[in-house]
Amino acid sequence: MCTGGTVEIKGTVSGCWAGRTILEKRLIIVLGITILLSVVFSVTIISYAVNSGDTKHKICLTPGCAVAASRLIKSIDEKVDPCEDFFEYACGRWVKRHPIPDDLSSIDTFTVLRDEVINILKDLLESSISPKDITAIKKAKILYKSCMNETLIEQRNMTQLEKVIQNDLGGWPVRNSNWAPKSFNLVSTLVALRRYNVQPIVSIAVKIDSKNSTRNIITLDAPLFGMPGRKYYLKSRNDTKLKAYEKLAVQMAIEMGADPKQAEKDMADILDLEINLANISTSNEDRRDNEKLYNKMTVKDLSGNFTGFDWFSYITQIMNIPNKSIDISSTEEVIIRDPAYFTHLMKILSTDKRVLANYAIWIFIKKVGVYLPERFRLLIQEYDKAITGTTSARPRWRTCTHFTNDQLGNAVGRMFVQQNFDDEAKSQMIEMIGNLQNSFSEILTELQWMDEETRLVARQKAEEMRDMIGYPDKILNDTELNEEYKEIEYVPDDFLGNVFMSMKGDSIENLKTLRESVDKDRWITQPAIVNAFYSSVRNSITFPAGILQLPFYDKHQPASMNYGAIGVVIGHELTHGFDDRGRQFDKEGNLRQWWSTEVINRFEAKASCIEKQYSNYVVPEANMKINGRTTVGENIADNGGLKQSFRAYKNWIHKRGYEEPLLPGLNFTHDQLFFLGFAQVWCGNMRPQYAHNRILTGAHSPGRFRVIGTLHNSRDFSKAFKCSLGSYMNPEKKCTVW
Template identity: 40%
Template structure:
């Protein structure tokens, strides 16, 4: 129906107006008084109106007014219904929600770009132009926009009154937030004192201004572990990969001050921006603690050189991903025999003591460190062979303790830290304080804050709808398994069993809405409004105690590692669980008013991505019960690796600012992206076959299958600084956003078909990689 037809249809027929005809009054001797409401005039001068009582007049007026109102409403409703009928019968969806989402999509696009040449630019060019990176960010994306929206919700929630006697956990979250906001300027007034008090109490023999090489390495390590500092190595408790029904002690490499070994190797302090900034940060903090500038700088150069030596023996991240290869179970006694430098039993019992636990030398422990622990012990021995080396090691250990606290101290300490942050990520300036404090509170008491967020923002039916959608994606994944000719029948059946066994955790853990259970969660955590530094130290110790207390307990199913407001999702191989927090179950990832093509393209792909993690190069090593063991036939393993190598080689060819993506490091995420897109697409097409065809969105001239791919791509719209790009390339297992779109779509036959991309075009290469 065109607008002219619509306007004609909307015209209503007129109704005949009733005219009151007056009687002949020419012969009356006393004409009646004129009245604007006068009706028929009777002989004798009185009208019917004048003969009625006041009550009768009022009732008559009300009746007339009501009748007119009903007529007008009927006309309006008829017009509105006609309008709705027109919208519903239109070949294009013109409801407000469709117009709004269509406008948002168009604004994000750059339609001057050929979608078969660069679909990322085609989908996100407009978004990138209209979303410059704000102060305090090195990267800004659709994830960032949604997180900022969630922050506003949390701010409103946390600023409401809380009854401490009833809801102690939420009161603690609010109190922590206020301690971060620091309206009384307590943080600035205290300056370095909170840190100095710890140093004086725990490490009285150390001072940045006094050269002293006398220290007890064992004692210093044990004290540093008490504050959660993973110098030289890390120790914690987690599920035993080969027996996921029990927890076990674990140890791994650790101890670099910069994010990755790459920042040290083949670099020099004089010529490298990051190392120069790192040295400046260290020197400024040392001076704030009383050190003389030249002496402090000289000592910190020695610390950087020690860390460089440590980086040289650190296993690269891409090699560390092979969990079957890295897993090594042994007893503490065996560890002691292999690495004699430390008293391992004493260190581990020191870690366990806050949890009131102790172990013997026969206790089993899993090492993921390969030869690192042996090489590290040799490096430490060599370093301590000279007086200068002893002092360097002492400063190294103390520096890591100090560095862990600078974020909680006064502005001069935080400004010193910004020098390094800018060099690493390009970040300048900062966000509004309340945003930093909301994020900080989420990281410290995230489930108490999450309870507030859920009450404010999470609709009750969202959880059920997400559960249903993830079941549809899972069904599509399983239905595709018979199409994978490279899998043998037995392995395919085992893969289906594993997919069936995946546990879905949607929205939030139920216990957080139970006040008594939530209070119990944070019962042992003390929070004070004027002790921001102290709150963080106590929180660190609280988290450490909780972790080590799990050693003699069975791993808890359905335990969340992400807080409800988080804009992310994850898969846990040892539990075979998928977690989608409430924070990500919102637009642009999911909205009940969106076409299902967009919902499947966005949150559906996220679901498929996490599901596929159970079958990527790492996840496939775990069976349906979360145990690390061979459960594939050898021939299927060989063929899987061939296809995985195709993915690895493909992504290794992509470049960002002239620097190659690490296809080996990002392999698992790339497999998950490709498999997730495929599963979500088939889930959508299956949904279409069982539901009414959705009407096209206005002004886009795209089919819903095309919108599926566009919705997927626009999730990854992002701007980033070059420093942030490098930081991602050297240490992040995810590919850059651009290649999460281009790499994935260029492997999709369905995408090429829907956008009619010629074979050999950039988005439809002849050679495609496919695993799942």
């Protein structure tokens, strides 16, 4: 069999030899030698010397190196000049080999790895409950199986939903002709919805106090909206995406028994209300200064500053949680993150009660819609098509797997790490993190814009970052894991009831922490996900087990590629502690000005260069420019992470005393392999709708510009690929912060 871009050593290759690229032919020969030697001599680690010019190089012939070389070749488009477009060079063939599936809005290397992880989780959750399974794992399997029982979900229709809406939430006016305005109380409705972790109109949560990171505090903010982000509401009232959202609300109301004409009128009213709410909320661009988001006051002051809503009753009722009612007095301190929103909100709350009630319940229904019978999910799919470009729904098992992992992440994570995680990755990550911290420290000494006093405390902050790798140890302890989920009892034949139980549990889990001290070593994510995190208030970096796999990490591939991939991710998260927002927090995770004003001004000038640079990139899929302001923190982290990881790799080589053998069939140096490993992490395709959404709402630049933008500023890259000054990939003007 001979397929484009696939390297195969199977039978004869003569039939398709002519169609191979030079790189592929070279690799096929070397792979054949590798396999032959491995079979005949049982060789597991081999290298041999070949002459290249005047220099003698060693070639790695291990299976791991052969696989790494194969992956590179299947992604690289050697027809593209790396100095003219390194994304197309590194990812050109990957992009051609990965068309976007109908049920996805984009596909990239993250998506591919996430699919691999989710398939593993599916198999684990679908396995029969065994007597050997501990209680926590049994609960995960029960939840998953209840979600997969579509026949029963259809039979029960909306029985559970009806009970919640009528008995707990006061009814939905659009479908209830007996609904009376005099029976509606906004405070009571919002409190009831918060019990289900749904927060329309006002967001209230217990969070770590930014200026005293050892304690928790009640925090109030503008809410999330029904559409992906605020900017969707700032367009023409006849915008196609707004109309798709309105149509979804109308159709779901009709499916729940509303009169079609009444549904059209009521849903138009709630969209107008939501547009007004979006307009009074603060933009993402203006939410990057943490000091401006930190407005502490007492509940008494809150009531005096924002009149027209019974704040004391609202907060005291919300904190009256089952089994742990928390006393709230008028002197209780709260944080207001968006004061301007609350100032204008008081006027909007005079809106007709029917509109407020319809809107509040609509946000609840939209949140649970994906868990309802099939006809509701089909309506959501039509809406998703308008927003993201997807043309079919994702399989049911994916929804169920994600939901189970979200709710019982440590139980699912235990199953995953026991079968699919190599603990050697943990020790190597610890070493790499230490090396990245050392390289960051070296770079600090070279920064001319930073004074000595700030340099010292910045170094201390980097050195004292907590690192969380793979998974929390407690998930392997039967007693501790069972204890974590002791309050949860899922019913095998009542999925929607299980959903509501989970929503209530999430709400309680957050609120009950108000009087608890902060455990900064607590994991804030589940192990079986493909992502990485930095927490400013914890000053911690987290790398779950899910991301410690190819293409990010593999113990069998050259260290140059590991440092280019997971190493840059480590540096990225580390740099978040020093981006435009992270730099406002000290080593203890407290929001305070620990830099001098002069150094802050120099930093902001450096950051401004990054902001302007990325604002000039046009995303071809959407024909729109990147928002350099909202993405500046991520772009600073990308640039800093690349620089730190390359230096860490070079220091690793220097300490080792010699370079690793080269990959078979390729002419790349290890410096070049580093940058290829980096770039191929971001290979991807996206639909125009998704690109549009990404620019409007995303904090990250699209993958193409995470490669191009970062490498535009890298002298190490230009040197490695010998890009002449003034070529596209080596512009004369470069922006650097860290």
